[in-house]
Amino acid sequence: MSVPGVEHPSAALDRETLLQVAQTLSTGLAIVETERWGVLFENAAFFKWFPPQNDADEPLTVRMPDFKPDRAVSRTQGGRTYAFEVESESGGRNIPITVEVRLLQDGDEGRLVLECRDISKQKQAEYMLESYSSLAEKNARDLQREKERVERLLLNVMPRSV
Numbered sequence: 001m002s003v004p005g006v007e008h009p010s011a012a013l014d015r016e017t018l019l020q021v022a023q024t025l026s027t028g029l030a031i032v033e034t035e036r037w038g039v040l041f042e043n044a045a046f047f048k049w050f051p052p053q054n055d056a057d058e059p060l061t062v063r064m065p066d067f068k069p070d071r072a073v074s075r076t077q078g079g080r081t082y083a084f085e086v087e088s089e090s091g092g093r094n095i096p097i098t099v100e101v102r103l104l105q106d107g108d109e110g111r112l113v114l115e116c117r118d119i120s121k122q123k124q125a126e127y128m129l130e131s132y133s134s135l136a137e138k139n140a141r142d143l144q145r146e147k148e149r150v151e152r153l154l155l156n157v158m159p160r161s162v
Helices: 016-025 044-049 069-077 120-157
Strands: 026-032 040-041 082-090 094-104 111-118
Touching: 026 044, 040 111, 044 082, 044 120, 069 082, 094 120
Parallel strands: none
Antiparallel strands: 026 040, 026 111, 082 094, 094 111
């Protein structure tokens, strides 16, 4: 019988296989140490969205200027997730990214896991919904004005009692 979250001995994966899997994810993934905010591991998606500008060993605070280290530490040490949105330039366009920061559950208090997702589709859907909502409100106002205009015309032609 298989128990979720419990590794079966014959299904053990080696480190290299896990690294290859992490590199193929469309979700950005990084492990960061909190002492110098150095990036210990990053997959291809994270590197694409937040590449080092000058030095390969640039700290996370340089690669991701909107990151607030103090807030991340206080929230994660309290057992919570620190989440925020940031934009990344890729291929000449800005991509909205949501970032979730959690404490790495390996017993080392000084390491955080960053999980990043492209939320372009979500932002596009929100924009479309807002546009449709505005259009519906405008049409409702136009319809109300037209109804009032028709009533005024009818009152000019017929008495109110009719």
